[in-house]
Amino acid sequence: MDPSGRWNLHVRDEERLLAEAAEYRGESLWQDAWRRLKRDRTAFWSMIFLAVFVALSLFAPLLPLPSPIALDLKAEPQPPVWTELGNRGFDYTFETDDDYKLAYWDLYWHDKRLVDVRKAVFGDWQTGRWFGTDSKGRDLLSRIVWGSRTSIWVAFAATLCSLVIGVTYGAFSGLIGGRVDNLMMRIVDVLYSIPFIFVVIFILTFLSEPRQDLETESLVDKGWVFFIVIGAIYWLTMARVVRGQVLSLKNSEFIEAARAVGASTARILFVHVVPNVLSVVIVYLTLTIPAIMLFEAFLSFLGLGIEPPKVSWGLLAVDGTDAINPIRTFWWLVVFPAGAMGSTLLALNFLGDGLRDALDPKLRGKH
Amino acid sequence: MNRAWKGPLLRQAVALLLFAGLLAGLVGVAGSARLERADFVFNNTGEVQSLDPATVTGVPEGRILRGIYEGLCVKDPVTVRPLPGSAASWTKSPDGRVFVFDMRDEARWSNGDPVTAHDFEFSFRRFLLPETAAEYSYLLWKVVNAQAFCTGKDADGTEREVDWSEVGIKALDADTLRIELEDPVPYFLELMAFYPLFPVHRASLEAAQREFPDTWNVEWLKPERLVCNGPYVVEERRINDRIRLRKNPMYWDAKNVALDTIDALPIEHWGTSVNMYLTGEVDWLDGSIPPNLVPELLKRQDFIPKPYLGSYFYRVNVTKPPLDDKRIRKALSLVIPRRAIVENVTKAGQAPTWSVVPWKELDPENPPLEGEAAAEEARRLFAEAGYGPGGKPFPVIEVLYNTSETHRDVAEVIADAWQRELGVDMRLKNQEWKVYLDSQTNLEYEVCRAAWIGDWVDPGPLNFLSLFVTGGANNKTGWGNAEYDRLIAEIGLEQDPAKLEQLMLDAEAILLEEYPVLPIYSYVTQNLIKPRFGGLHGNMLNEHFPKFWYWMDDEELAEKLADLPPDLQEVPPGGPSGGKYAPVGRARQIGRN
Numbered sequence: 001m002d003p004s005g006r007w008n009l010h011v012r013d014e015e016r017l018l019a020e021a022a023e024y025r026g027e028s029l030w031q032d033a034w035r036r037l038k039r040d041r042t043a044f045w046s047m048i049f050l051a052v053f054v055a056l057s058l059f060a061p062l063l064p065l066p067s068p069i070a071l072d073l074k075a076e077p078q079p080p081v082w083t084e085l086g087n088r089g090f091d092y093t094f095e096t097d098d099d100y101k102l103a104y105w106d107l108y109w110h111d112k113r114l115v116d117v118r119k120a121v122f123g124d125w126q127t128g129r130w131f132g133t134d135s136k137g138r139d140l141l142s143r144i145v146w147g148s149r150t151s152i153w154v155a156f157a158a159t160l161c162s163l164v165i166g167v168t169y170g171a172f173s174g175l176i177g178g179r180v181d182n183l184m185m186r187i188v189d190v191l192y193s194i195p196f197i198f199v200v201i202f203i204l205t206f207l208s209e210p211r212q213d214l215e216t217e218s219l220v221d222k223g224w225v226f227f228i229v230i231g232a233i234y235w236l237t238m239a240r241v242v243r244g245q246v247l248s249l250k251n252s253e254f255i256e257a258a259r260a261v262g263a264s265t266a267r268i269l270f271v272h273v274v275p276n277v278l279s280v281v282i283v284y285l286t287l288t289i290p291a292i293m294l295f296e297a298f299l300s301f302l303g304l305g306i307e308p309p310k311v312s313w314g315l316l317a318v319d320g321t322d323a324i325n326p327i328r329t330f331w332w333l334v335v336f337p338a339g340a341m342g343s344t345l346l347a348l349n350f351l352g353d354g355l356r357d358a359l360d361p362k363l364r365g366k367h
Numbered sequence: 368m369n370r371a372w373k374g375p376l377l378r379q380a381v382a383l384l385l386f387a388g389l390l391a392g393l394v395g396v397a398g399s400a401r402l403e404r405a406d407f408v409f410n411n412t413g414e415v416q417s418l419d420p421a422t423v424t425g426v427p428e429g430r431i432l433r434g435i436y437e438g439l440c441v442k443d444p445v446t447v448r449p450l451p452g453s454a455a456s457w458t459k460s461p462d463g464r465v466f467v468f469d470m471r472d473e474a475r476w477s478n479g480d481p482v483t484a485h486d487f488e489f490s491f492r493r494f495l496l497p498e499t500a501a502e503y504s505y506l507l508w509k510v511v512n513a514q515a516f517c518t519g520k521d522a523d524g525t526e527r528e529v530d531w532s533e534v535g536i537k538a539l540d541a542d543t544l545r546i547e548l549e550d551p552v553p554y555f556l557e558l559m560a561f562y563p564l565f566p567v568h569r570a571s572l573e574a575a576q577r578e579f580p581d582t583w584n585v586e587w588l589k590p591e592r593l594v595c596n597g598p599y600v601v602e603e604r605r606i607n608d609r610i611r612l613r614k615n616p617m618y619w620d621a622k623n624v625a626l627d628t629i630d631a632l633p634i635e636h637w638g639t640s641v642n643m644y645l646t647g648e649v650d651w652l653d654g655s656i657p658p659n660l661v662p663e664l665l666k667r668q669d670f671i672p673k674p675y676l677g678s679y680f681y682r683v684n685v686t687k688p689p690l691d692d693k694r695i696r697k698a699l700s701l702v703i704p705r706r707a708i709v710e711n712v713t714k715a716g717q718a719p720t721w722s723v724v725p726w727k728e729l730d731p732e733n734p735p736l737e738g739e740a741a742a743e744e745a746r747r748l749f750a751e752a753g754y755g756p757g758g759k760p761f762p763v764i765e766v767l768y769n770t771s772e773t774h775r776d777v778a779e780v781i782a783d784a785w786q787r788e789l790g791v792d793m794r795l796k797n798q799e800w801k802v803y804l805d806s807q808t809n810l811e812y813e814v815c816r817a818a819w820i821g822d823w824v825d826p827g828p829l830n831f832l833s834l835f836v837t838g839g840a841n842n843k844t845g846w847g848n849a850e851y852d853r854l855i856a857e858i859g860l861e862q863d864p865a866k867l868e869q870l871m872l873d874a875e876a877i878l879l880e881e882y883p884v885l886p887i888y889s890y891v892t893q894n895l896i897k898p899r900f901g902g903l904h905g906n907m908l909n910e911h912f913p914k915f916w917y918w919m920d921d922e923e924l925a926e927k928l929a930d931l932p933p934d935l936q937e938v939p940p941g942g943p944s945g946g947k948y949a950p951v952g953r954a955r956q957i958g959r960n
Binding site: 070071075076077098102308309318323324325327330 | 778786792
């Protein structure tokens with residue numbers, strides 16, 4: 001700066017700066033996070049593992065697995081066989097809707113189409129007894145994969161439910177503050193005080209009132225009740241966590257700037273606040289999913305969850321507990337379902353850890 | 368130096384003392400919360416519904432009630448024939464209609480009151496009163512005027528108000544009870560040893576009713592208030608933990624009662640229950656054994672199943688269409704894979720049955736349809752009723768069972784067969800025992816797993832046939848048939864064994880035609896019991912009276928084991944090695960009455 005107080009900038013410098021600026025490519029939060037996530041080996045592989053698992057459960061009808069419900073009664077569960085890759089035992093034909101119920105249960109239409117594709121591609125071929133069978137001769141591998149559908153989807157749907165309610169509620173409460181905040185948080189406190197296992201049991205029992213007329217009335221699908229009830233209850237902690245974050249954010253400069261240019265509360269909420277609490281939300285989510293999976297397992301264990309012949313990891317766990325005893329242990333009934341559940345939960349935790357680091361805005365640009 | 372040390376030393380001492388006090392307190396609390404192991408521990412497989420003998424029907428309740436009450440008779444541990452209990456003796460009129468019981472003079476309630484004929488009159492009256500709502504009340508309907516007293520109607524349906532004084536149960540004096548029957552009942556004395564007909568203590572019941580007008584039916588059964596007349600009293604009752612029974616010093620035959628304490632655990636989970644047996648925490652499991660283990664257990668000395676007068680079946684709620692159509696019910700029954708269930712699910716030697724009467728020999732000339740033939744017949748019946756291919760879609764059926772893995776396993780096998788053979792979609796629904804009982808009673812089910820265990824041995828089939836009389840408390844299907852009711856009534860009148868047999872066959876034939884229940888298999892007793900334990904035999908009713916129980920010493924144990932097949936695997940005998948006999952000494956306990 002020269003003594004006259006004016007910038008003495010040469011035209012050449014100006015051009016150089018502009019060119020530099022044009023070359024400089026901004027990096028969004030997501031790109032940055034993705035880059036850092038890829039660098040975190042454990043988290044990255046956990047993510048791949050989970051993606052494969054979710055894909056497996058999503059496309060379970062496509063896989064050449066034996067029927068998860070076909071009984072093959074023997075006096076005892078059969079141990080795994082690793083010498084036989086597969087056999088031509090899947091001799092079902094799928095013409096009418098009832099045919100699907102023989103090999104599976106009441107499937108949704110898209111699953112039926114997937115089953116058709118499987119039948120067209122693999123024909124009668126199905127995998128061998130890789131994981132052994134359970135006490136009624138049903139293939140354990142198939143049951144684990146089909147069971148993952150219940151468990152994973154209960155977890156995801158319920159988590160999504162808690163995400164939407166919890167984040168909106170918490171962010172709104174924190175942002176508005178004052179009396180509204182106070183009232184909204186007291187409501188959460190009240191809901192917290194209700195022992196929610198009783199609520200779930202109560203609702204499920206209430207919904208399974210006896211039918212008066214068998215022909216017309218349809219039975220309530222307990223799976224959906226699960227999604228809703230569990231989701232509706234798990235949002236409480238989420239709301240609190242989010243509110244806490246918002247309280248610390250709402251006086252920061254960028255929020256004030258947004259307010260100064262006249263942004264609406266909703267816009268501030270969803271465009272400026274929510275992305276900044278994401279790191280906390282995601283960490284909490286990765287902890288919620290395992291909790292919900294375990295809860296589903298627990299309810300199924302109590303006989304309040306998924307009803308046979310449908311299967312979930314919880315039911316497999318029930319069968320597994322029978323297999324542990326001092327006289328005779330059917331180890332495969334314990335090891336494989338527990339392994340599937342354990343590795344999924346572990347992967348979720350690793351991924352959550354990695355995501356937290358990757359998404360933390362305070363760590364942006366650092367390597 | 369002394370002065371310098373005094374302060375801190377004192378302080379340290381105080382701190383140490385306080386800490387020691389805290390520890391002692393903790394140990395004390397932990398110690399008092401944990402009961403010492405009883406002389407004998409068994410798994411009662413569930414929390415009992417109540418300890419009121421008049422209102423319960425379950426097997427777990429029976430196991431406890433036989434310990435804490437004593438009816439006019441008890442049953443021989445081997446033959447299950449009646450022996451004198453609270454009554455020292457009795458006379459029976461030549462026509463078999465009038466019983467006069469002579470009460471045992473030395474019989475006492477646990478508070479010292481004598482057990483009198485009046486107590487029994489009071490208890491039987493209470494048992495029959497409509498407001499008691501005893502499900503078993505029909506057991507006494509053969510007593511003169513008892514049915515009218517209980518239901519306001521005679522057996523033929525005419526309405527009639529009856530006063531208690533007209534009912535054929537009379538305490539002539541404190542020592543003599545006279546019971547007059549309308550018709551001779553061959554199993555009447557056996558009934559007197561049956562737990563619903565155990566007496567209750569009038570004074571304590573009425574005191575509780577005065578003190579707790581609303582909750583007396585819970586209060587009077589609390590251990591501190593309950594007065595009973597059996598060999599044991601309830602010392603402690605912890606919900607979902609245990610019922611602790613302690614020897615009743617006032618019991619008239621206390622000198623012949625061997626065990627001081629008995630614990631009944633309410634463990635529902637079968638895996639846990641077997642683990643507890645194998646680690647020695649439990650000495651006796653009655654059933655509640657995971658079927659996966661049965662093939663292994665059958666090789667052991669402590670598991671010897673025997674035929675059991677019990678029947679496993681599915682009740683059908685015939686009030687709900689389309690289950691009101693007997694063709695549908697028959698078709699559902701036809702395709703039940705009974706052999707597959709007993710061989711691969713229950714596995715302990717149960718016998719498939721096509722009749723609700725268990726252990727029924729099959730007619731070799733006319734065997735029941737099985738396999739493909741049965742499935743074809745079932746599909747034909749379904750088509751006839753308008754369902755199946757080309758007909759209406761059959762609604763989803765819900766099958767109710769009480770929470771237990773075997774029931775689930777059986778239901779899954781049946782669901783699979785119904786789906787495969789008839790295209791019937793079935794859903795499983797499980798409920799906790801009490802809720803399940805209520806759902807059955809209120810007909811809040813569609814198809815429901817059920818079982819019945821005989822209450823007397825002779826005539827055995829009548830146990831099961833008498834359940835299904837129109838409106839009977841244990842019918843629970845909504846089914847009724849006038850001809851059937853008539854036959855059951857006639858069975859009561861019949862004295863001639865051959866004719867009796869024929870009448871029972873006729874009644875059974877109606878059940879086999881109408882299928883209000885779908886029979887599945889006949890029970891075997893599944894007592895997993897420490898070999899050293901004595902006085903508990905696998906009898907036909909699997910009814911065991913705790914007064915006969917004891918532990919054998921090594922000598923008697925060796926004798927017992929020598930009688931077993933030699934290829935059985937040896938197991939730890941359990942119990943104290945010197946045995947535990949009744950205070951009078953090691954008199955042979957069996958058959959000493």
